[in-house]
Amino acid sequence: MSQIALPEFRPVSYSRVTLTELMIPSYANFGGKIHGGILLSLMDKVAYAAASKHAGNYCVTVSVDGVNFLQPVEVGELVSLLASVNYVGRTSLLVGIKVIAEDVRSGSVKHTNTSYFTMVAKDDTGRPTTVPGLSLETPEDSRRFLEAIKRREFRERNKAEFDNALSALAVHQEMYLLQQERCQIVY
Numbered sequence: 234m235s236q237i238a239l240p241e242f243r244p245v246s247y248s249r250v251t252l253t254e255l256m257i258p259s260y261a262n263f264g265g266k267i268h269g270g271i272l273l274s275l276m277d278k279v280a281y282a283a284a285s286k287h288a289g290n291y292c293v294t295v296s297v298d299g300v301n302f303l304q305p306v307e308v309g310e311l312v313s314l315l316a317s318v319n320y321v322g323r324t325s326l327l328v329g330i331k332v333i334a335e336d337v338r339s340g341s342v343k344h345t346n347t348s349y350f351t352m353v354a355k356d357d358t359g360r361p362t363t364v365p366g367l368s369l370e371t372p373e374d375s376r377r378f379l380e381a382i383k384r385r386e387f388r389e390r391n392k393a394e395f396d397n398a399l400s401a402l403a404v405h406q407e408m409y410l411l412q413q414e415r416c417q418i419v420y
């Protein structure tokens with residue numbers, strides 16, 4: 234398929250997306266609150282929309298950071314997911330998503346969580362492909378881009394440290410740690 238040439242840069246505002254959906258009863262769990270999986274699926278959808286629009290290509294989700302459901306979402310609330318591309322690498326993009334839930338009758342709004350989805354753009358053959366750079370239009374855009382660099386550095390450092398800790402884990406020597414935990418050994 235012939236491909237339209239992509240610009241070298243695209244502004245943050247070009248791919249900013251908001252997805253709004255009313256929380257219907259079939260989205261609820263047995264406790265009457267909205268399933269986390271429903272919200273995750275909506276987050277993935279809005280991340281995909283923002284990333285693909287910026288990239289000018291379809292994207293895939295590679296990793297998800299910072300998913301903490303701080304407050305329950307109720308049936309009947311209007312949930313809005315505000316997504317924007319915060320950072321781009323060569324083929325990857327970091328999409329920041331803010332989730333808010335509004336009680337349509339009282340008008341009260343709560344911020345339920347902010348998460349970060351790393352997406353990678355793919356070409357027609359399924360290979361990662363270069364995305365346009367990001368034009369930062371406001372100081373807030375610059376702050377988010379810098380924050381994303383820190384987030385990535387922190388994650389890579391943490392991962393290396395965690396991998397080292399796992400490879401150094403000596404189960405027999407560290408069994409004593411289980412004594413402080415809420416578990417019992419029954420084998």
Ligand SMILES: CC(=O)SCCNC(=O)CCNC(=O)[C@H](O)C(C)(C)COP(=O)(O)OP(=O)(O)OC[C@H]1O[C@@H](n2cnc3c(N)ncnc32)[C@H](O)[C@@H]1OP(=O)(O)O
Pocket residue numbers: 293294295296321322323324325326351353361
């Ligand atoms: C399993 C599922 O169906 S999940 C839902 C849908 N998601 C998918 O299908 C994704 C499946 N995964 C893939 O296709 C591949 O692992 C890919 C394309 C994401 C990465 O493939 P790779 O061969 O590792 O590609 P490559 O090394 O070139 O990395 C591509 C980019 O992804 C980034 N990347 C790779 N792994 C990660 C990760 N775990 N976290 C963050 N970024 C990552 C790289 O840093 C690189 O970014 P850059 O080009 O901006 O520097």
